[in-house]
Amino acid sequence: MKDGKKAGIFHDVWKTAGLNSRTDKQKVTLREMIFGYFLGPLLVLAMTSVAASYYLTFYRTYDDIVNQRVFLTMLPLLSVIPMALSNIIIGILVGKTRTKQGKARPYILMAAPLLLVSGILVFCIPYLSLGVRMVWMAVTYNLFAAIANPIYGTSHYLMVSLSTRDLDQRGRLSVISNIPAVAGNGLISSIVMPLILGWINSASGNDVTQNRWQMVMTVFAVLAFVGCVLEYFFTRERITEEDMVEPEGETTYSSSTKELQTDKTRSNIQESQGGSRRKNSDSVAAQRTGAKSAPAVPSTLEQLKAAASDSYWWIIIIFYLLYQAGVMFKGGYVFNIFCHEFFQEVHIFGMTLTADMAQSVLALISGIPLAAGMLFIWPLTNRFGKKNMILVGCVISIVGSIVCLLAPDNFAVMLVGQTLKGLSSVPGAYIMMALFADVLDHLEAKLGYRVDGISMSVYNTVLTVVNGLAVAVFNFFYDNPALAGKAVTAFFFLGFEIIAHGILIIVVSFLNVEKKIKAEQELIAKRKKGQL
Secondary structure: OHHHHHHHHHHHHOOOHHHOOOOOOOOOOHHHHHHHHHHHHHHHHHHHHHHHHHHHHHHOOOHHHHHOHHHHHHHHHHHHHHHHHHHHHHHHHHHHOOEOOEOOHHHHHHHHHHHHHHHHHOOOOOOOOHHHHHHHHHHHHHHHHHHHHHHHHHHHOOHHHHHOOOHHHHHHHHHHHHHHHHHHHHHHHHHHHHHHHHHHHOOOOHHHHHHHHHHHHHHHHHHHHHHHHHHHHOOOOHHHHHOOOOOOOOOEEOOOOOOEEOHHHHHHHHHHOOOOOHHHHHHHHHHHHOOOOOOOOOOHHHHHHHHHOOHHHHHHHHHHHHHHHHHHHOOHHHHHHHHHHHOOEEEEOOEEEEHHHHHHHHHHHHHHHHHHHHHHHHHHHHHHOHHHHHHHHHHHHHHHHHHHHHOOOOHHHHHHHHHHHHHHHHHHHHOHHHHHHHHHHHHHHHHOOOOHHHHHHHHHHHHHHHHHHHHHHHHHHHOOOOOOHHHHHHHHHHHHHHHHHHHHHHHHOOOOHHHOHHHHHHHHHHHHOOOO
C-alpha cells in the first residue's frame, strides 16, 4: 500500500498543468528541434563534458593530492562500481515509469537541481585536512557521476527513439540532438576550455587558481540547470503516448484521435457495466478513444534476456564500447596532457603557441569538418545508408591516426591527421543514435514490446564503465615512472583508435537492420491498430 501511495503521488505530480510539454504537435516542430534537442542539451552537455574531462585536472592543483598518486588512479576506477549500478537502476526505473509527461522526460527535469548542486560541489572543496578533502572529492564526484549525470543521460539519450516513428524526422533529430554532444566534447571541452585554462593557470598561486576553477564551473552548473528545463518543456514522447494507459485517477491518451479519457468517463463506464472491474472499464474507455490497453510488461530480467538474444543489439553495444573508449582517450584530459608532452612551445605561421593554445588549435582544426558534417551527413546517409557511412568513418579514422603517428611531434603533420580524424567522427557522432533507434524498433517488432529502458541502461552503463576505466588505465600507465610519458600518451591519444576502429569495421559489417526496418514499422503499426 505504501509503495502504491508513493507511486500515486509521483504520478499525480506529473499531471500538474504547469509541467505539460510546450510541444503539442503530432509532427516534430522547428521549435522543438531548437530548444528541446539543440539548445537545452547543449547547455547540459557542455557542463557534463567539462566536469567529466577536467575534474582530475582541477584535483591536480592540490599538491598533496598529486603526491597521493594512488588516489587519482583509484577514484575513477572505484567510482565505476556505483556509476554502473546507478545506470542499471535508473534504466530500470525509466523503463517502468508511466506518467502523463512520458517515461523519460520527468527524469530530465529531476536531473536539473542535481546537476546544479553536484556540478558546484565537485569544484568547491573546503580547505580542510588531506583526508577530509579526499572524502569530499570521492563523495561529490560520485554525486555528479553516479547520480546526477546518469539520471540525465539515460533519459536524454532515449528522446530521439521516443520522439517519433517517422524515419526521416528521426534521422534529422538524430543529427540535431548529437550536435550538442559534439559541441560539448569538441568545441567546449577541447577548444573553449583550454583557452579558459590559460586564464586559470595564469593565477599567481594555487588558491587563486582553484577560485577561478570554482567561478567557471558554477557558471557551467547554472547553465546546465537551465538546459534541463528547456529540454524538458520542449520535447515530447510520441511513441510512449501510443500505448499510454495510466492507472485509475489519471489520463489515458490516444495519439491517433488526440482525445482524453477522464476519470468521469471511466466512472460512468463502471456504472453502466454494473460495477465491472476497473481493468475492464479501462479497456472499454481505451476502445472508445482509440487508445490501446497497455500490454503486460515483462520483467526487467526478461527484457534484458530478450534484447541480448538479438545480434543487432550486441553490435550497437560493442560499437559504443569501443567508440567511447576512443573518445575518452582523445578527450580533453588526455588531449591536454598530450599537448603538454609534445607541444610545450610551437612556432608556426609566425606565431608562438603554448601547449594549451596548441590544444585549442588542433581541436579547432578537427572540429571544422565535424561541424560541417552536420550539413552533408544526412543526404549522404539517405543515399548510401547509415551502416555504410559508419564504416567509411572508421576507415578514415584509421588513416588519420596513422598520419598523426608518423610524426606526433610535428605540428603541421598533426594538423593534417586531426583534420582527417575530425571528418571520420561525423558518422558516429550524428547518425549512430538513429541506427540505435532502428534497432529498438526492430526489437519491438520482434518481441511485441519495447526495451528502451533496459537498453539505455546497458548503453549508459557501458559508457560509464568505459569512461572510468579509460581514465584510470591511462593514469596507471602515464604515472608509471618505468614508462616514457610521451610514448604512453601517443599510444592512447593516437594509436588506440587504429585497433578499436579496425575491430568495428568487422563488427558493424553485420548490422543489417536497415533492410527490413520499414516493414517492421508497418508490422508495429498494424499490431497497434489491432489488425494482428
